[in-house]
Amino acid sequence: MDVLIIIILMAVVTYLPRLIPMYFFNVGKIPAKLKLFFSFIPYAALGALILPGSINAINGKPIVSILGITCAAVIAWFNSNIIITVFLTIAAVYLMLLTGL
Amino acid sequence: MLLNKTDLKNGIYSGIPIFIGYFPIAITFGLLAKSVNISFFESFCFSALVFAGASQFVSINMYHAGIGAGEIILTVFLLNFRHFLMSATISSKSSFKKILIPIISFGITDETFAVAALKEGGISGSYIIGLNFTSYSGWVIGTVIGYIAGDFLPHVIQSSFSICIYALFVAILIPAVRKSFTAGFIAVAAGAANSMLGYFSLFSSGWNIIISILLVSAAGMFIFNEDN
DSSP, X not given: OOHHHHHHHHHHHHHHHHHHHHHHOOTTSSOHHHHHHXXXXXXXXXXXXXXXXXXXXXXXXXXXXXXXXXHHHHHHHHOOOHHHHHHHHHHHXXXXXXXXX | OOSOHHHHHHHHHHTHHHHHHHHHHHHHHHHHHHHTTOOHHHHHHIIIIIOOHHHHHHHHHHHHTTOOHHHHHHHHHHHHTHHHHHHHXXXXXXXXXXXXXXXXXXXXXXXXXXXXXXXXXXXXXXXXXXXXXXXXXXXXXXXXXXXXXXXXXXXXXXXXXXXXXXXXXXXXXXXXXXXXXXXXXXXXXXXXXXXXXXXXXXXXXXXXXXXXXXXXXXXXXXHSOTTO
């Protein structure tokens, strides 16, 4: 099959799960218990996205990855600016990689 | 007015960390696409139409390994189905003009979702469109630059940028955890669940994420009450 056709089909199967729920879940129409359920999803999603993936964030270097994520957590604890946290973490990881960790 | 200028601007600004995170990954994607002989135009379409990081890498690997189109497309569907939950969550927090839904939903990724879902106060359609726009630009521009000029980046810089997305997730999560024990508990439980599912590798990684999110959020619904 032509690559472009595969790409278009991938685009369709990726787009539909993003599109369809927006027509069905609207604020106000949802029972309180379900709303509570939805309120937990962002935290659960973040937890599942961070672990275990972040342990191998830098390919083949789990120690640098774990140290990097720990740095990010410490920096984020003391400042809530996302850009600062991201940049300081990159700098820390860059320094660790330079020292050959 | 269909769009609110201030919200749009705020959204565009909030997208900057995602841009920074996407850019180097997209460069890697452009490089990879080139190395498996996918044309420049096709690589551009890949990122511009699919706009879903991990699944793009997976599908290029499968394509390169000679795996059939049907299996590739099914895998991409399963990997990206988690966005169904995220889209539902975003729209449960806010209601949009129906006409904007096709545009807003197109840009729902793990990262845009995380930023939008944990934003203080309400989220408007204009905010999300701005947020998605910045993120999308990072992904598409990165792919194009990676395809054309990716070889020039020193390896150590490319590697250091791989921490970006995770630093972003942590940067979003930690301030929320500081304020609410429940948030931290839910996040750690989901991370543990996902790690365990990954260890037993019964399902694909996309399903592991979906199952972890559903299980932990449902458990949370029974353990905690509305005041937490």
